[in-house]
Amino acid sequence: MEPFVRLTGVAAPILTGNVNTDVLVRVEAMINVPKGKLGPYCFEVWRYLPDRSDNPDFILNQPAYRNAKILLAGVNFGCGSSREPAVWALWDMGFRCVIAPSFGDIFFNNCFQSGMLPIVLPADVIVSLAEDAKAFGDVAPDFTVDLERQVIIAPSGRQTPFKVDELKRHALLEGLDDIGVTLAIAQRITDFQTADRNARPWVYNV
Amino acid sequence: MGASSLFEKIWSSHVINELGDGFALLHVDRHILHDLNAMKSLVELRERGYAVRNPELTIATPDHGVSSLPGRDINTNAAGTALLRGYLEETKRAGIRAFDVNEDGQGIVHVIGPELGLTQPGHLIVCGDSHTCTHGGLAALGFGMGRSEVIHVLATQTIYQKKPKQMRINFEGVAGHGVTPKDLILYLIGQIGADGGNGHAVEYAGSAIRAMPVEGRLTICNLSIEFGAKVGMIGPDDVAYQYLAGRQMSPKGADWDRALAYWKSLTTDDGASFDHEVSIDVAKVAPQITWGTSPQQVISVEDAIPDPSSGANAADTTAMREALDYMGLTPGRPIAGTAIDAVFIGSCTNSRLSDLREAAAVARGRKVKEGVQAWVVPGSQQVKQAAEAEGLHGVFRQAGFEWREPGCSMCLAANGDLLARGQRAVSTTNRNFEGRQGPGVRTHLASPAMAAAAAVSGAIVDVRKMMV
Numbered sequence: 001m002e003p004f005v006r007l008t009g010v011a012a013p014i015l016t017g018n019v020n021t022d023v024l025v026r027v028e029a030m031i032n033v034p035k036g037k038l039g040p041y042c043f044e045v046w047r048y049l050p051d052r053s054d055n056p057d058f059i060l061n062q063p064a065y066r067n068a069k070i071l072l073a074g075v076n077f078g079c080g081s082s083r084e085p086a087v088w089a090l091w092d093m094g095f096r097c098v099i100a101p102s103f104g105d106i107f108f109n110n111c112f113q114s115g116m117l118p119i120v121l122p123a124d125v126i127v128s129l130a131e132d133a134k135a136f137g138d139v140a141p142d143f144t145v146d147l148e149r150q151v152i153i154a155p156s157g158r159q160t161p162f163k164v165d166e167l168k169r170h171a172l173l174e175g176l177d178d179i180g181v182t183l184a185i186a187q188r189i190t191d192f193q194t195a196d197r198n199a200r201p202w203v204y205n206v
Numbered sequence: 207m208g209a210s211s212l213f214e215k216i217w218s219s220h221v222i223n224e225l226g227d228g229f230a231l232l233h234v235d236r237h238i239l240h241d242l243n244a245m246k247s248l249v250e251l252r253e254r255g256y257a258v259r260n261p262e263l264t265i266a267t268p269d270h271g272v273s274s275l276p277g278r279d280i281n282t283n284a285a286g287t288a289l290l291r292g293y294l295e296e297t298k299r300a301g302i303r304a305f306d307v308n309e310d311g312q313g314i315v316h317v318i319g320p321e322l323g324l325t326q327p328g329h330l331i332v333c334g335d336s337h338t339c340t341h342g343g344l345a346a347l348g349f350g351m352g353r354s355e356v357i358h359v360l361a362t363q364t365i366y367q368k369k370p371k372q373m374r375i376n377f378e379g380v381a382g383h384g385v386t387p388k389d390l391i392l393y394l395i396g397q398i399g400a401d402g403g404n405g406h407a408v409e410y411a412g413s414a415i416r417a418m419p420v421e422g423r424l425t426i427c428n429l430s431i432e433f434g435a436k437v438g439m440i441g442p443d444d445v446a447y448q449y450l451a452g453r454q455m456s457p458k459g460a461d462w463d464r465a466l467a468y469w470k471s472l473t474t475d476d477g478a479s480f481d482h483e484v485s486i487d488v489a490k491v492a493p494q495i496t497w498g499t500s501p502q503q504v505i506s507v508e509d510a511i512p513d514p515s516s517g518a519n520a521a522d523t524t525a526m527r528e529a530l531d532y533m534g535l536t537p538g539r540p541i542a543g544t545a546i547d548a549v550f551i552g553s554c555t556n557s558r559l560s561d562l563r564e565a566a567a568v569a570r571g572r573k574v575k576e577g578v579q580a581w582v583v584p585g586s587q588q589v590k591q592a593a594e595a596e597g598l599h600g601v602f603r604q605a606g607f608e609w610r611e612p613g614c615s616m617c618l619a620a621n622g623d624l625l626a627r628g629q630r631a632v633s634t635t636n637r638n639f640e641g642r643q644g645p646g647v648r649t650h651l652a653s654p655a656m657a658a659a660a661a662v663s664g665a666i667v668d669v670r671k672m673m674v
């Protein structure tokens with residue numbers, strides 16, 4: 001996994017609540033399009049008109065936000081299905097960080113697995129970040145997200161602190177592979193199963 | 207030790223390693239794969255140089271991608287053939303028990319787990335599918351996960367989780383005629399919102415839950431994720447034990463006796479504390495129908511379509527207006543009477559025998575309205591066989607419904623079963639998201655009885671008016 005330490009880029013606001021993972025990537029793309037190529041399918045239902053041309057009203061189609069790396073979002077972002085390609089689609093579109101008042105729990109976990117940083121901040125703080133993210137013509141200003149110091153630096157220089165669980169923060173900073181970490185204590189899994197087999201034999205008698 | 211909840215008891219008995227801040231490495235008792243994730247997960251696992259640690263604790267079923275067309279095989283939905291072939295090959299190679307497309311036992315993951323007796327109280331069950339919360343209906347701790355976690359479980363038979371907060375929801379009283387478990391849980395979501403359960407494990411309790419058969423409990427738990435709760439559970443009791451007795455994968459002989467004694471120890475202790483508690487008087491609940499594109503956008507069938515200006519705040523008002531636009535509905539009009547094009551009875555929410563009986567009771571002796579496409583897709587081979595044994599397929603067919611083969615079908619529309627842009631459907635599924643049943647399709651969630659009533663009326667209708 002690619003480590004996440006510090007990121008500088010444009011922040012795009014999509015403050016609608018309850019953006020679900022079907023909106024982030026439709027099932028057909030999730031089945032047929034490989035990881036790495038999902039960018040054009042992210043937000044498919046909002047981004048295109050029925051004839052597949054770009055929907056000019058959709059913010060990520062506006063020149064100022066086309067290269068956004070940070071998404072400012074509404075409550076319960078990523079609710080719905082467990083599909084990890086929802087994170088990959090955002091990633092392939094260029095996003096590396098999503099900031100929302102709350103997340104779908106499975107989506108939140110999936111972000112950390114893929115090197116995407118999800119940050120929880122109060123809704124009013126996100127609204128004020130969205131003010132700072134306003135574009136001038138075709139240009140939107142840069143934000144910096146610093147995971148080491150756990151702070152967001154707005155274009156004005158204003159700093160907004162945030163907090164990420166230490167275990168997850170460490171894994172992101174280092175780009176750790178979960179499975180390797182777990183297999184290093186494989187003996188403890190074996191010991192657990194040996195004891196559990198005595199306590200709950202029916203679980204293992206399959 | 208103080209008083210503990212069902213959730214705490216199962217959580218703590220599965221901890222292999224405490225990692226601080228509430229994080230733990232947990233043992234997985236049962237892992238279920240499905241056709242949408244089996245091949246890709248197993249291939250990636252192999253390519254990364256890992257093997258499946260406990261194939262005997264893993265099981266697989268084809269459901270999302272299989273066609274529901276009568277007479278189907280793996281080639282019927284051409285877009286799914288590679289996925290299904292890969293599913294069969296990779297599970298075989300890994301030594302994982304995997305049902306074939308038309309084999310006895312095949313069906314939707316969350317339907318077959320309980321009916322096979324694979325789902326048991328106290329089990330920690332995971333699956334790369336968000337509706338794994340369904341298994342909590344039998345007091346299992348079940349939750350969904352993404353692809354990376356699936357691969358981690360395959361390699362290690364464990365999963366990292368942060369301990370969620372806890373919420374108890376009490377459904378008290380007796381529901382009115384024509385009001386089903388689906389209506390109760392939709393009503394709850396309308397009350398607490400699509401994010402009302404985020405970060406929580408939910409336990410459902412109260413007299414209405416105790417009186418409910420297992421199938422209804424599974425429906426209740428199934429929709430936990432639709433208000434953000436990854437886990438939904440119901441304490442074990444005689445209703446659950448009777449359901450499990452004699453099932454194919456239930457414990458047998460001495461194992462059964464030991465298991466039963468253990469299961470009985472899992473109920474929530476008096477005085478256990480919850481971070482949130484909600485009570486619902488079920489006598490007040492009418493049949494529910496969604497009007498928007500989030501399960502929280504739900505009303506009683508006797509209500510008018512809401513006005514966006516009633517939104518709780520500006521963001522809510524915008525979301526309501528966008529949902530009404532998408533759904534093609536006018537605020538202020540009664541929702542009953544809205545003409546529909548299609549009805550879908552199926553999915554891991556409402557495709558079990560009791561659901562089909564409720565729908566058939568409404569369909570019996572009536573005819574699907576001309577121009578309405580009405581489908582019944584049983585949740586599993588077992589459900590299909592049981593329904594056919596009591597003649598339900600005949601009732602549906604005579605009324606003009608199509609009787610199809612088990613799978614997810616039009617719940618997700620990943621198998622070629624989908625509606626056309628602009629069409630309006632009443633579905634017994636769990637997600638009315640934009641495009642869920644096909645791009646531009648409008649989905650109204652409701653109970654099986656409400657769906658059957660809509661099919662024969664050609665419009666959304668209060669099923670109670672058709673029940674005598």
Ligand code: SF4
Binds near residue numbers: 314315555614618636
């Ligand atoms: S029936 Fe629908 S919700 Fe259930 S597992 Fe299948 S696709 Fe998912």
